[in-house]
Amino acid sequence: MANLRSKRIAGLFRPHWKRLVLIGATVAGASAVTITNPFLLREILDTAIPGQRPGLISLLALGMIAVAVASALLAVVQATASAVVGQRLMHSLRVAVYANMQRLSLDFYTRTKAGEIQTRIAGDITGLQSVLTTTAGQLITAISSIVASLVAMVVLDWRLTLVSLVIVPVFVWIGRRVGRVRQNLAGVKQQRVSAMSSFVGESLSISGIILGKSFGRTQDMTKQFTELSDDLAQTEFKAALAGRWHSASFQMVTASLPILIYWSAIFTFTGDGVSVGTIVAFTALQTQLVWPANSLLRLILEARSSLALFDRVFDYLDLVPSVAEPRSPRDLPRSRAGRRIEFRDVSFTYSSAERTSGGGVHRVSVDIVPGSKVGFVGETGSGKSTLAMLMTRLYDPSEGQVLLDGVDVRELSRETLADAVGIVTQDPYLLHASIAENLRFARPDATQEQLEWACQMAQIHEFITELPDGYDSVVGERGYQLSGGERQRLSIARLLLKDPSVIIFDEATSALDTLTETRLLAALEAGLPGRTMVIIAHRLAAIRRADVIHVMSQGQVVESGDHGQLAGQVGEYAGLLAASAIRP
Numbered sequence: 281m282a283n284l285r286s287k288r289i290a291g292l293f294r295p296h297w298k299r300l301v302l303i304g305a306t307v308a309g310a311s312a313v314t315i316t317n318p319f320l321l322r323e324i325l326d327t328a329i330p331g332q333r334p335g336l337i338s339l340l341a342l343g344m345i346a347v348a349v350a351s352a353l354l355a356v357v358q359a360t361a362s363a364v365v366g367q368r369l370m371h372s373l374r375v376a377v378y379a380n381m382q383r384l385s386l387d388f389y390t391r392t393k394a395g396e397i398q399t400r401i402a403g404d405i406t407g408l409q410s411v412l413t414t415t416a417g418q419l420i421t422a423i424s425s426i427v428a429s430l431v432a433m434v435v436l437d438w439r440l441t442l443v444s445l446v447i448v449p450v451f452v453w454i455g456r457r458v459g460r461v462r463q464n465l466a467g468v469k470q471q472r473v474s475a476m477s478s479f480v481g482e483s484l485s486i487s488g489i490i491l492g493k494s495f496g497r498t499q500d501m502t503k504q505f506t507e508l509s510d511d512l513a514q515t516e517f518k519a520a521l522a523g524r525w526h527s528a529s530f531q532m533v534t535a536s537l538p539i540l541i542y543w544s545a546i547f548t549f550t551g552d553g554v555s556v557g558t559i560v561a562f563t564a565l566q567t568q569l570v571w572p573a574n575s576l577l578r579l580i581l582e583a584r585s586s587l588a589l590f591d592r593v594f595d596y597l598d599l600v601p602s603v604a605e606p607r608s609p610r611d612l613p614r615s616r617a618g619r620r621i622e623f624r625d626v627s628f629t630y631s632s633a634e635r636t637s638g639g640g641v642h643r644v645s646v647d648i649v650p651g652s653k654v655g656f657v658g659e660t661g662s663g664k665s666t667l668a669m670l671m672t673r674l675y676d677p678s679e680g681q682v683l684l685d686g687v688d689v690r691e692l693s694r695e696t697l698a699d700a701v702g703i704v705t706q707d708p709y710l711l712h713a714s715i716a717e718n719l720r721f722a723r724p725d726a727t728q729e730q731l732e733w734a735c736q737m738a739q740i741h742e743f744i745t746e747l748p749d750g751y752d753s754v755v756g757e758r759g760y761q762l763s764g765g766e767r768q769r770l771s772i773a774r775l776l777l778k779d780p781s782v783i784i785f786d787e788a789t790s791a792l793d794t795l796t797e798t799r800l801l802a803a804l805e806a807g808l809p810g811r812t813m814v815i816i817a818h819r820l821a822a823i824r825r826a827d828v829i830h831v832m833s834q835g836q837v838v839e840s841g842d843h844g845q846l847a848g849q850v851g852e853y854a855g856l857l858a859a860s861a862i863r864p
């Protein structure tokens with residue numbers, strides 16, 4: 281599992297191997313350049329000063345300056361290359377996650393909180409930023425500085441080098457211990473961030489605010505938020521502490537290292553004539569070793585914390601849509617006239633509905649002939665919207681087939697299906713943009729005349745022209761600056777601009793008064809002749825003139841016929857008709 285993850289992370293870096301080689305080369309170069317300093321220092325102390333040779337001192341000093349300049353230049357090259365690799369990796373991860381989210385099916389979104397998704401795309405990937413942009417580069421720098429310093433130390437005196445290595449076990453022990461704690465905390469932290477942003481997204485949305493205010497629960501919501509924020513603060517606090525005590529103990533150990541060297545040099549190796557220059561150069565190297573060792577520890581900790589983030593991002597990349605795109609989609613002949621829709625023995629149960637009654641539809645067989653106007657009515661929860669979702673392939677049937685002009689909708693690409701079949705729902709979604717921009721979502725190249733044509737048919741043109749900014753008026757978040765009926769009519773106009781050959785209205789005119797609804801439906805019939813129309817409605821006036829009306833009950837079609845036939849027999853439809861007649 282861990283191995284698989286490492287392979288995957290390595291796979292992310294693979295396309296950038298050329299830049300990585302450049303980073304490696306600059307780092308190795310910088311380390312090699314830097315370790316020449318102690319040797320220059322030894323020459324000054326052991327040769328130039330005792331021999332009183334100012335020329336040599338100047339030369340060696342110049343060498344030290346050259347070392348500083350060269351390593352600074354190499355550091356700039358390395359930082360630039362690391363930033364480029366890091367940013368490209370982040371960008372490709374963000375896009376890959378977003379693209380996979382777009383592929384996922386509706387069932388995932390009905391199960392998952394919106395805030396959770398946002399945190400993974402924005403939070404987790406941004407969390408990886410430091411790892412990808414700087415950590416990788418710093419890690420290589422630290423390792424190569426350590427290797428270079430060790431080599432130089434061995435060259436200076438291998439026995440003193442061995443003494444210095446007593447630090448290694450302490451180093452490894454601290455690293456492993458703190459790393460484990462940090463990795464766990466990073467996972468917990470991201471969960472808490474998700475929980476908080478989900479809560480903010482839900483409670484501070486328009487619907488959330490209306491709910492909170494109308495139920496007088498705003499203070500309780502603030503209290504809930506306080507608890508979530510407190511949980512997050514506690515986790516952050518623990519994570520910060522987990523990093524602190526390790527560096528404190530590490531610093532203590534490293535501070536005592538030079539003393540160990542002086543002591544060893546004086547008491548153990550004095551007979552071998554370890555020069556002052558060597559001891560000074562050695563402790564200077566040791567200091568050079570301590571810095572990268574300390575940062576190596578920090579970087580390993582950071583990298584381990586980031587593993588939890590990688591896991592969360594990979595989880596989302598691995599999600600597979602339950603409604604998959606066909607490998608080799610079939611084409612539908614282009615047609616502006618209506619198309620045929622057939623339900624052949626279709627059953628569907630929502631995977632989340634573990635109920636005894638079983639939400640969904642059961643063995644539905646319906647043939648909707650091209651150009652006909654078909655109504656679906658029935659008690660609430662009887663499966664009408666489910667049929668609409670199966671026609672638009674938001675879900676796939678568990679058994680049976682939905683066919684469009686004889687082709688199983690599972691064999692069509694999403695674009696082909698969306699071009700052929702359009703739907704407007706009861707609570708349609710409008711973007712926080714102008715009316716014109718919302719309409720052009722359906723057809724980006726639509727002219728102003730086309731927008732007006734669609735809005736006239738949808739009985740909303742006059743209303744728009746009376747607005748101060750006309751078609752440029754902004755509709756507000758989710759279109760909440762408009763009434764429910766205005767939102768519905770605007771969404772109908774949007775669908776008309778797309779001009780599909782099958783139009784599904786799922787309670788799409790429920791917020792309109794009966795007169796406007798009748799006018800709208802009549803305008804559609806006259807303006808878009810020959811389209812297949814499927815109308816799902818509770819109000820019988822909307823479907824009264826349909827060619828065929830299907831009555832649904834408990835996920836099944838229980839009666840079919842036109843208004844005259846169904847009204848004339850004793851059954852569900854007649855019951856609904858009688859009930860609607862007594863309503864005011």
Ligand SMILES: Nc1ncnc2c1ncn2[C@@H]1O[C@H](COP(=O)(O)OP(=O)(O)OP(=O)(O)O)[C@@H](O)[C@H]1O
Pocket residue numbers: 390630631632633638639640658659660661662663664665666667
């Ligand atoms: N995402 C879902 N997960 C689980 N069950 C669901 C889901 N969506 C709908 N259901 C259930 O499936 C059944 C059919 O729902 P559907 O929305 O098709 O009914 P409907 O006839 O359109 O109802 P209404 O007239 O109230 O809009 C209901 O029992 C509903 O609770």
